[in-house]
Amino acid sequence: MGDQETGRRRGQLSRQRVLQAAVDLADRFGLESLSMRRLAGELGVVPMALYKHVANKEELLDGMVDVIVGEIDPPQAGLPWKEAVRTRVLSARRVVQAHLWARRVIETRSVKTGAVLEYMDSFTGMFLAGGLSPDLTHHALHALGGRMWGFTQELFEDPQVGASAAVPPEAQAAMLQQMARRYPNIAAVAAPALHDGGTVVASGCDDQFEFEFALDLLLEGIEQLHRRKWSSRRSNAAQAAGFVSPTGIGYDG
Amino acid sequence: MGDQETGRRRGQLSRQRVLQAAVDLADRFGLESLSMRRLAGELGVVPMALYKHVANKEELLDGMVDVIVGEIDPPQAGLPWKEAVRTRVLSARRVVQAHLWARRVIETRSVKTGAVLEYMDSFTGMFLAGGLSPDLTHHALHALGGRMWGFTQELFEDPQVGASAAVPPEAQAAMLQQMARRYPNIAAVAAPALHDGGTVVASGCDDQFEFEFALDLLLEGIEQLHRRKWSSRRSNAAQAAGFVSPTGIGYDG
């Protein structure tokens, strides 16, 4: 992070130009047409020239995710948390829909780049600012994760550490501290999970619980709608009658 | 459909053997290690021998999905619809978790095979048997789709028709009728959607609406839990107190 955007001349290659060209290529011809060789051809350079700016194809894909994360609107200020989250999730969806390869690529990423962590930190902050507990926020993030992205798992599991085998414990601790400074909201949510039961490695997330959490939210909601004889035909009318969302879903607290 | 399982001798190749070997290979070494050439090697045959049993790699992947769909438990009789659905979704999840490549492959399938349609028909039937309207069932399927599978889209869009450009309308109608006979529950859910607004081609599904439907169910649920000061730490106690699900989620109707 930091050594990008060093192209001097127009026509000169830069990491930014490589990533943008890769995004354009995948947008226009599909992910299966994105090869290092073809990308080089598109940029008018020899294949090996790309390896100056990305270590390999995996890093290219990581960078492409960074590019489109930058296309998600920043949070809108002044809205209640639910509307703010709703708006932002819909913005993320717009981006994912605009790049048909995005879900597939995101799903296969293992390391989270700085740009992705920043987005997740900001997203997490919307719940905390709304007064939700770190605990509920944690589960809410997992439940909505699949909707926003395509991944269902791990908020972060020993992030950025890479091959952690040889990293001494005090260095790991320092790294965690730096993480906490840079991504305070993620840290606030992760800290309790780390304390009870979780090691740093296992990250303290219970996949099965998170899955059932989201599943039960949906099933309970569906049952509610069934009891109320909800119908999608009436949902526009419901919206006109003052409901918040166009789906006409809304329980009276 | 119908011409599988024709292997005569032990050691003879059959579609079934090819598919099972592909599943095993992907399970053991990962999806990126699954190549036609390596699969052939694993089976002790020349690469081109596989093309007698699958048209190409895409069809191989289709078949692999069929294999694991067969691993999902059948519906449990005698349960209320919500418990029945819950149990079956968790069974599907178990299968998907057991085959780490499954989500990725399912997401890239475009044609749905008979086995997948049969599963979806049976799954759909669980809601209808519970008394849910075809309309609500339709949206519920979309909302849960991502949880069960990894796809969010289209329940079915002109299924099995293939290159439909040259198919005469009366043949298409006959095909639809046969579909309805074979998959009555899907048909019951799709019929209303087809009538209002939808052509056969466009399938009458509004992606944006389905997305917002699921999103709103989750957001409303999260808000409810926030109001009640729900915590995951208390959820085991809540379960002991008689709640249905281990997550402790349950609104009092």
Next chain:
DNA sequence: ACCTGAACACCGTTCAAGT
């Protein structure tokens, strides 16, 4: 030191030559 052509070890699939 930097750049890059050739080479390596792979792909999925076609096709013509063998039986």
Next chain:
DNA sequence: ACCTGAACACCGTTCAAGT
């Protein structure tokens, strides 16, 4: 008619030879 080796048009990446 069936089977299959060689070939085609690709991959991502290494590496040694060039400047």
